[in-house]
Amino acid sequence: MRIALLTEGTQAGAQRGEGGWCGRLVDGLPEHEFRLYRLLPADRPAPPTGVRGLHGVHELPMWGRRPAGRGPAPLRRRSYLKAYEDLVRALVLPGERDGFGPALYRLAALGRDDDALPAFLASGHAHRALERIWRTPGADTAAGQPQVCDVLVAADLLEQCLRPLSAPWYGTGPAGLGGADLCHVVGGGPAALPALVARELHGVPFVVTEHGLHLREQYRGYRTAPYRWPVRALLLSFFRQLTEETYRQAAILTPGSAYDRQWQQRCGGDPARTRIVHEGTPATARAAAGAEPAAPTLVWAGALEPGRDPELMLHAFAQVRAELPDARLTVYGEEGAPGYLAHCEAIAERLGIAAAVEFAGRPDSLAAAWEAGSAVVFSALAQRSPRLLADAMLSGRAVVATEVGVAREVLGPTGLLVPPRSPRALAGACLALLRDHERRSRLGLAGRLRAQERFAVEPVVGAFREIYLELVSRYPAFPARPGTPARPFTRPAEYWVAGGEAPPPAAEPVAGPALAEAV
The missing domain is CATH 3.40.50 (Rossmann fold)
Incomplete structure (x- = not known):
């Protein structure tokens, strides 16, 4: 394929x-x-x-x-202008949204014929059309009073965004997208x-x-x-x-x-055409972290920025430190906002925990960061990617996280979830783990097994092997092109059974049974 x-x-x-x-x-x-x-x-x-x-x-x-190139001829420019105007209307007029796709494909077809699309999009004709439609009463952006400089900037950005429409990739030969099965x-x-x-x-x-x-x-x-x-x-x-x-x-x-x-x-x-396939990582083969440090230590990792909320971690650790005077906190991560590291250091100083908090910067490796702690803590206000959570789980260390984004989905019952912006709840979860070695070990092992099951590379590859076969089997009737080599799925199986007469193609492919979501 x-x-x-x-x-x-x-x-x-x-x-x-x-x-x-x-x-x-x-x-x-x-x-x-x-x-x-x-x-x-x-x-x-x-x-x-x-x-x-x-x-x-x-x-x-x-x-x-x-890229260099000449614009379209005057007669052909009318077709370009009509398609471009339809595209802009779809962008700024609420009642014209349905015209986005047809206008996009019309521009692609025109650009494929004469390679003049980039030059047209940068021309004064396109700029004037954009300005006229952009200032139409009722347009979404008309209240912002777009100025001439806005028109020039927006036209340039749209030209760059639309360059793939004129890519030399749409032939039916072996190197063209038309020669691909999917x-x-x-x-x-x-x-x-x-x-x-x-x-x-x-x-x-x-x-x-x-x-x-x-x-x-x-x-x-x-x-x-x-x-x-x-x-x-x-x-x-x-x-x-x-x-x-x-x-x-x-x-x-x-x-x-x-x-x-x-x-x-x-x-x-x-939803019928959606399959969840977790991002596989070779880190599933990595050995678990070694022995815990002698002092009870919490590890926090992430960019030092407000969205990761290291301030919550510092306030929670102040309460942990009041209950466990020998507890320590190691913060790994680079500054994500100017001056934010100094801000966090000032908070630690004000809370009286500066001597027990280490801002360690970028770690040599994530595995080394997790191994430096007894438990791992995530205090973010939004957790969009499961990557960092899964890597921490693969270390075998117990994990505490705020219940946002993908945290519940990734951790499941193998970690502790707390509400965001709640220092008391986060401190309570951290204390519960630091005071119970057996519970830390049990949750760490369970989390490692869960991450290995969900984020291994082999299930991801197997899922796409099934998806590819399922998908291509439901788009069987690609038309044969003169002079092009035979393609493996040019004919559906029914063609050979029915004596050479293929059934009429369906108007829309039917989505197959959903694959397993946990791979």
């Missing part, structure tokens, strides 16, 4: 996915032919993929200077654009895997983006509608947790 992996190389998660998660997927499924298609910054050298066993790597410069989008966002176009042009189905929801990260990132409010609103509207279109068209969605699944369903994801 020929599988196209689509990622966005500008995102830290995508880089991790290419070299780590995607690499493990390719290594675990050697029977399939994988090709990597990735979007990269235009002004930086391409990093190594870090994935062995690929049958090809295709890259598209996305962010940065526009596409696998890792990370969502703009990386899904080629998969949407391939589905529209060639009928190729696609899977979406998100270990950190792209739309959620955009909402968080644009809070501090260096743009005026109308520009931020327009770009967030684009990402929101792109996400909704992606979830609507995807054959199968594979979020990394039930918490992410709820976000996807809120954005239109179909």
Whole structure:
């Protein structure tokens, strides 16, 4: 089976996915032919993929200077302008939302014919259309009074976001997405654009895997983006509608947790086409942490920023210290907000616990951080990713966490959950563990076994082996193209049984039985 992996190389998660998660997927499924298609910054050298066993790597410069090229001819410009106006209306007018997908595919089809899409999006014709529609009465962003500078900035950002529509990847040859049996989008966002176009042009189905929801990260990132409010609103509207279109068209969605699944369903994801596949990690083979330190020690790890709420940990530890004078706290993590480390040190000094608290900075390894404590504590206000929690559980140390995000789903009955922003509850849970060695050992072992079961690499690879076969078996009737090699799933099984007459294709594929969520 020929599988196209689509990622966005500008995102830290995508880089991790290419070299780590995607690499493990390719290594675990050697029977399939994988090709990597990735979007990269235009002004930086391409990093190594870090994935062995690929049958090809295709890259598209996305962010940065526009690629050279001429705009469309005057007659053809009208078609471009009509499609672009429909796209902008869908972004700013509440009653025009349904036009987003058709306008997107129309722009892709036009750009495929003459390669003039990037130049058109940067032209004055596109700028004037954007300004006119953006200032239409009733538009979502009209109240912000977009200025000329906003139009120029937003037009440039939209051009960069839409570059995948003009990528040279949509042929039916072996290197084109039209020659793949399916596409696998890792990370969502703009990386899904080629998969949407391939589905529209060639009928190729696609899977979406998100270990950190792209739309959620955009909402968080644009809070501090260096743009005026109308520009931020327009770009967030684009990402929101792109996400909704992606979830609507995807054959199968594979979020990394039930918490992410709820976000996807809120954005239109179909529960019948959703399979939870936890993010596997090779750390499951790591040996458990050794003997505990002589003094009762709590370990806290994470970025030093308000969202991780190390202040809660410090106030809770002050109460722990009052009950256990020999208790210690080690804080691992780099400063995530300017001046926040000094702020935390001042709090520790004011609470009278500075002598028992060590701000150890970035650890040599996570395994070494967990081994330095008797128990591990997470006090975050939001826990979006299970990665750090699972790694702590794999150490065999007992875990205490605030009940937010994925914490309950990951820890289950193997750890202690407390309400957020409650120093008394957190201190009580920490004291309960520090005073009971047998309970710490029992919970630590149970947590390690639970993490090994849920986050091992082999179940993840097995889940995608089943998903790929299930998916391609439900999209059997790919049309044969003259001059292209035969494809393994060109004909459904019924074709050979029925004497060469294939049944008429269904209008929409039917989702198969749900795979096991805990893999």
